[in-house]
Amino acid sequence: MPKRVLIVDDAIFMRNMIKDIFSGSGFEVVGEAANGLEAVEKYRELKPDLTTMDIVMPFKSGIEATREIVKQDARAVVVMCSALGQESLVMEAIEAGASDFIVKPFKSEDVLSVVKKVLGDA
Amino acid sequence: MDLQKYLSLFVAEAGEHLAGYGRDLVQLEQAARDGGAVQGTIDSLFRHAHSVKGMAASMQLEGIGALAHKAEDLVDVFRKDPARLDGEAVDVLLAAGDALQAMVEAAASGAKPPADPALVARLVEAARRSRERCVQPAQPAKEPARAAADGAAEGAATGREPAKGAGGSGAAAAPAPPEPDPGTARRGAEAPQARTLRRVQLDVEIAASCPIPAVRAFLVVKKLAALGTVARSVPSVEELRAGRVPGKKLQVLLETSEPLRSVERALGQISDLAGVALGEAAPERPAAGPAPAAAAREARSAEPARTVRVKTELLDTFLDAVGELILATARIREVGRSLPAAQRPLLDEGVDRLGAIVKDLHDKVMAVRMTPLALVTEQLPRAARDIARKVNKQVEVEIHGAEIEIDRAILEELSDPLLHVLRNAIDHGVEAPHLRLLAGKPATGRVTLQARRERDRVIVEISDDGKGMDATRLRAAAVARGALTEEQAAALSEREALLLCCLPGVSTAEAVTDLSGRGVGMDAVKRAIEGLGGTLEIESARGAGSRFTFRLPLTVAVQPVLLVRVGEEVLGLPIAKVHGAAQVELSRLDRSRGGPVLPYGGDLVPVHDLTRLLGFAAAPAKDERAVVVAEADAGRIGLAVDALLGQQDAVLKALGSPLEDVPGLSAVTVLGNGRPVFILDVQRLVAA
Amino acid sequence: MAELASEAAATRPGERTGDAPARHVVFRVAGERYALPLEAVREVVPPQPPFARVPRASEAVRGVMNLRGRVVAVVDLAALVGLAPQPLAEGVGHVVILDQDRRTLGFLVGAVAGVEPLAPPAEGGAGLVRGVTAARAGAVTVLGAAALMDAAVALFGGR
Numbered sequence: 001m002p003k004r005v006l007i008v009d010d011a012i013f014m015r016n017m018i019k020d021i022f023s024g025s026g027f028e029v030v031g032e033a034a035n036g037l038e039a040v041e042k043y044r045e046l047k048p049d050l051t052t053m054d055i056v057m058p059f060k061s062g063i064e065a066t067r068e069i070v071k072q073d074a075r076a077v078v079v080m081c082s083a084l085g086q087e088s089l090v091m092e093a094i095e096a097g098a099s100d101f102i103v104k105p106f107k108s109e110d111v112l113s114v115v116k117k118v119l120g121d122a
Numbered sequence: 123m124d125l126q127k128y129l130s131l132f133v134a135e136a137g138e139h140l141a142g143y144g145r146d147l148v149q150l151e152q153a154a155r156d157g158g159a160v161q162g163t164i165d166s167l168f169r170h171a172h173s174v175k176g177m178a179a180s181m182q183l184e185g186i187g188a189l190a191h192k193a194e195d196l197v198d199v200f201r202k203d204p205a206r207l208d209g210e211a212v213d214v215l216l217a218a219g220d221a222l223q224a225m226v227e228a229a230a231s232g233a234k235p236p237a238d239p240a241l242v243a244r245l246v247e248a249a250r251r252s253r254e255r256c257v258q259p260a261q262p263a264k265e266p267a268r269a270a271a272d273g274a275a276e277g278a279a280t281g282r283e284p285a286k287g288a289g290g291s292g293a294a295a296a297p298a299p300p301e302p303d304p305g306t307a308r309r310g311a312e313a314p315q316a317r318t319l320r321r322v323q324l325d326v327e328i329a330a331s332c333p334i335p336a337v338r339a340f341l342v343v344k345k346l347a348a349l350g351t352v353a354r355s356v357p358s359v360e361e362l363r364a365g366r367v368p369g370k371k372l373q374v375l376l377e378t379s380e381p382l383r384s385v386e387r388a389l390g391q392i393s394d395l396a397g398v399a400l401g402e403a404a405p406e407r408p409a410a411g412p413a414p415a416a417a418a419r420e421a422r423s424a425e426p427a428r429t430v431r432v433k434t435e436l437l438d439t440f441l442d443a444v445g446e447l448i449l450a451t452a453r454i455r456e457v458g459r460s461l462p463a464a465q466r467p468l469l470d471e472g473v474d475r476l477g478a479i480v481k482d483l484h485d486k487v488m489a490v491r492m493t494p495l496a497l498v499t500e501q502l503p504r505a506a507r508d509i510a511r512k513v514n515k516q517v518e519v520e521i522h523g524a525e526i527e528i529d530r531a532i533l534e535e536l537s538d539p540l541l542h543v544l545r546n547a548i549d550h551g552v553e554a555p556h557l558r559l560l561a562g563k564p565a566t567g568r569v570t571l572q573a574r575r576e577r578d579r580v581i582v583e584i585s586d587d588g589k590g591m592d593a594t595r596l597r598a599a600a601v602a603r604g605a606l607t608e609e610q611a612a613a614l615s616e617r618e619a620l621l622l623c624c625l626p627g628v629s630t631a632e633a634v635t636d637l638s639g640r641g642v643g644m645d646a647v648k649r650a651i652e653g654l655g656g657t658l659e660i661e662s663a664r665g666a667g668s669r670f671t672f673r674l675p676l677t678v679a680v681q682p683v684l685l686v687r688v689g690e691e692v693l694g695l696p697i698a699k700v701h702g703a704a705q706v707e708l709s710r711l712d713r714s715r716g717g718p719v720l721p722y723g724g725d726l727v728p729v730h731d732l733t734r735l736l737g738f739a740a741a742p743a744k745d746e747r748a749v750v751v752a753e754a755d756a757g758r759i760g761l762a763v764d765a766l767l768g769q770q771d772a773v774l775k776a777l778g779s780p781l782e783d784v785p786g787l788s789a790v791t792v793l794g795n796g797r798p799v800f801i802l803d804v805q806r807l808v809a810a
Numbered sequence: 811m812a813e814l815a816s817e818a819a820a821t822r823p824g825e826r827t828g829d830a831p832a833r834h835v836v837f838r839v840a841g842e843r844y845a846l847p848l849e850a851v852r853e854v855v856p857p858q859p860p861f862a863r864v865p866r867a868s869e870a871v872r873g874v875m876n877l878r879g880r881v882v883a884v885v886d887l888a889a890l891v892g893l894a895p896q897p898l899a900e901g902v903g904h905v906v907i908l909d910q911d912r913r914t915l916g917f918l919v920g921a922v923a924g925v926e927p928l929a930p931p932a933e934g935g936a937g938l939v940r941g942v943t944a945a946r947a948g949a950v951t952v953l954g955a956a957a958l959m960d961a962a963v964a965l966f967g968g969r
Binding site for chain 1: 333334336337340341344362363365387390391392393394579681682684697698700701702703704768769771
């Protein structure tokens with residue numbers, strides 16, 4: 001049973017890149033969202049095993065979205081996608097309930113290793 | 123190179139370090155007697171010896187260098203484990219300090235004193251003996267002379283027991299329960315075992331390859347906190363928030379009712395940990411834990427401040443050199459991709475290590491570049507007086523937080539925006555004295571600059587107690603200029619409307635004075651602040667005054683950029699300004715006002731050909747293009763490019779003269795293959 | 811070219827004003843012989859690809875290159891003295907780096923003949939062209955470094 005993934009990022013190319021990393025690695029990308037508002041809705045609808053979350057997005061930030069998702073579902077696994085220089089935002093996201101984070105630019109092995117670990121599959 | 127001219131500087135600074143070295147040793151002895159904290163003092167002692175060694179080496183004073191080196195080696199043994207410090211070691215270190223001082227004095231008169239071989243031998247022997255002592259499993263029999271020092275060191279080392287179990291020197295242990303050392307096991311047995319609160323001591327080492335180790339450590343602390351109470355964390359959560367995690371090591375004392383296995387499992391789900399050692403700590407060790415850390419911090423802050431003057435250009439060359447190292451590392455990484463898979467892990471491991479070291483070096487160079495804000499704020503009171511006199515007003519300027527430090531490169535760019543905002547505050551914020559009296563305010567206006575540090579940002583606020591800004595008029599001015607439609611203007615919030623003063627040509631000044639109010643300037647301020655990776659906010663209350671807030675990064679941080687290709691050229695767009703992207707056939711887009719428009723997020727976004735905006739001769743482009751949707755002041759715009767090359771973290775460099783005169787450029791970076799790439803200023807690109 | 815740089819560094823302090831022959835870097839541009847005072851020259855390097863074009867700048871701005879971590883714009887010297895343009899490419903010609911008033915620019919030239927002492931030109935003009943003087947291999951045109959810099963910087967101000 002492949003793990004179901006929701007990808008949240010406002011940049012299409014980032015979503016595509018992350019999708020490519022997951023596809024063919026035993027994951028199923030079940031949905032995408034381009035901002036925090038959509039992310040919360042899609043999460044409620046899809047109940048994915050894993051959500052990758054960009055931090056800076058329009059309408060609602062990834063931090064806010066994470067906070068709401070974790071409030072909805074305490075077992076939600078949200079992995080933040082951050083860039084260097086966003087350290088304090090990542091810490092905020094962790095306080096909001098994020099399970100882990102990856103730092104751009106990332107290698108696909110790193111992404112997979114982080115999410116497998118955080119899902120307890122490693 | 124003529125080293126003579128540096129000699130007096132060397133003598134003075136080496137003297138300072140040796141004085142500190144002596145002070146630290148005395149303090150260590152004292153701590154040994156009174157049972158105070160030693161770790162901070164040992165660290166300081168190490169730095170002093172290390173500095174003298176380095177300085178002597180660059181002065182080609184080999185004798186001093188050699189002796190300082192041996193002293194450093196000896197201190198290093200204690201740095202890793204203060205429990206190994208004894209009275210004999212302090213004696214030989216004191217002797218070395220005296221000898222070094224005498225040698226520095228001899229060097230001052232032109233001599234090149236050799237190191238005393240007997241003293242060198244004593245240092246080496248002491249280091250060897252101290253190193254060996256730790257291999258013995260049981261506590262060595264204490265000689266009366268050492269007992270005091272040992273006692274104190276033990277106090278400081280309390281709670282670090284498992285570190286010893288894990289090798290003490292930071293050797294990574296697998297995330298399996300370590301063999302408890304006899305001491306821990308014994309104490310563990312004394313502890314009430316079942317169904318009570320356990321005190322679990324954890325030593326965690328963050329992987330060298332982790333780019334943001336402080337965040338990783340923060341995550342570890344938060345995950346542990348979910349299992350119980352974090353009684354102590356070194357570094358503390360506050361230090362982690364500030365990005366500090368020396369040596370990438372974290373120690374946590376956790377009080378939990380969960381079994382050790384659960385703690386292990388939780389840690390097992392965290393990536394990027396090079397080593398985890400955990401064991402149960404003694405149940406009753408009140409105060410012994412936090413106190414040494416606090417005392418060590420105190421000791422550090424009590425250390426007298428020392429400064430060395432370095433030419434700022436030299437700092438720039440350091441940064442350039444580190445930038446080159448980052449590039450070279452990336453290049454090696456790229457070359458490695460073409461190696462057969464079997465050989466790659468070894469190379470990757472080496473490159474990861476190199477990368478981590480270079481990152482560390484980058485951090486250090488950045489730290490050296492930090493300069494107090496005072497450098498630019500101290501000109502403001504004088505400037506304010508001149509401006510006020512010109513417009514017949516009375517103004518007092520107050521400055522708080524000028525001691526806050528920020529990267530020199532940011533500081534240099536801050537001078538003009540600060541002056542501009544100050545000028546605006548006096549020229550159109552503060553009222554003429556008679557009007558102020560009428561409004562029930564003191565005749566003299568007040569402009570306050572308040573700087574503070576907030577996590578990894580520096581906040582600079584410039585507020586005045588003048589008449590405030592009129593958002594309604596700003597809306598009207600923006601509509602009059604055609605920058606916004608009336609509906610758009612009406613939909614803006616108060617804060618957004620105030621930012622309209624940053625649109626070129628929009629101003630609320632009633633009279634255009636020769637100082638400001640011509641609608642130029644605030645756009646430059648906003649651009650400058652954003653160019654530094656910062657943001658500008660404006661608040662205002664009618665009759666009560668305005669406040670301009672700059673939120674600035676501490677350092678010229680690495681910024682993520684989107685790389686695009688037009689023709690043969692590669693250009694970068696700040697990700698912060700990029701909203702999204704789409705693949706389109708240009709000829710199929712609707713047209714409006716003579717140009718194509720892209721339907722995007724419910725809006726129609728005007729699409730510009732980036733090749734043409736850049737003034738590059740357009741080769742006949744394919745009809746199918748990628749369009750990057752970017753944020754400009756007056757709304758989103760589309761930039762048609764030939765290809766999206768992906769996102770990258772770029773070390774931004776200032777353009778410098780004369781490239782900074784080119785409109786539409788904000789910075790330049792160099793890619794892994796050595797190619798220089800301009801970072802575009804989207805706003806100026808379409809405005810120019 | 812390393813020796814050029816070190817000589818330049820050694821002679822830089824102090825402005826040369828007297829009539830004594832000053833050391834100059836002599837080079838060719840589109841077949842013509844030119845010279846720049848050595849004290850104004852930071853170094854002479856081969857063009858370092860890859861180059862990036864400078865948006866909205868004059869055609870005479872050939873591009874920027876990465877010089878040991880510094881990004882330096884390269885201007886075709888031929889364009890400034892009214893000669894046919896020279897291409898900026900790997901292995902073709904040299905780039906003379908000038909450093910003045912915190913401005914750094916590279917100037918694309920052809921072959922570099924070397925460093926030699928030159929008597930000040932008889933005419934003594936103050937602009938871009940200081941005048942013509944005799945060198946080992948015949949007459950050379952001596953250029954003024956500051957004026958050259960100013961002329962080049964003007965190429966960047968947008969259109």
